[in-house]
Amino acid sequence: MTPWSRRTARLDDLTHHLGLALGGRPGAGLARRLMLPVSRDTLLRLVRRRGAPAFTPPRAVGIDDWAWKRSHRYGTLVCDLERQRTIRLLPDREPATARAWVEEQP
Template identity: 40%
Template sequence: MLIAARTVAAKASCPECGLPSARVHSRYRRTVWDLATCGRPVKVELEVRRFFCGEPSCDRKIFTEQVDGLTQRHARRSTDLRALLTSIAIALAGRAGARMACLIGAPISRSTLLRMVRALPDPEVGQITVLGVDDFAKKRGNSYGTVLVEWTPIVPSICWTAEPPRT
């Protein structure tokens, strides 16, 4: 499904200084993929404008307008589609994630899904109470790997202790 659109706002605000500008520099056509409709991929061909920033002290002399909820700078997918694909990548990753994305009408390669997982920010590091360590051999005798996992009990109120047998 192809949607051709353009923005109609008279002004756009500079992302650096926030000053609104109505001086148009140029226009260009941009392609953005959005969430599927009835299982069919949706391609939005959006005509956007570049504006001159009127603030002399602003470092950005020319900026491009962004459509809230649809576009981000340098992005080819809408924010909603990117969030959905990131969720699929976290849950399934690789080939399984690519098959699932294709079923919902958002074809994507397994490599791109893995790149999306790698691009996520690292979780906050707190205090580790119990650390699990596992060593394994990737290839017998040649290369080894180590996995460190923070262990959190499912039911924190249960505590196991070794008691001597009663007589």
């Protein structure tokens, strides 16, 4: 942070995490409830400036199917079991699609 900044480093870090977690409009709404005057454009600008955290490859991956529309269209969900985060949504639930996706990953 520079000496003429209008936000402290701590507040800048907090707004960056708000932008990462919620995005522009929802993040600005929560910030308003927390009495932090910040606009949605500012949240998005902070996220773009700092970037996202570096991607670390998962060690344990879970694969499950889920319904885009019940009884009509299904997809495959690939998630990181250690961090409990979604990695990828595949367009169908065919084993060949999931196998092809896993083979192209490092």
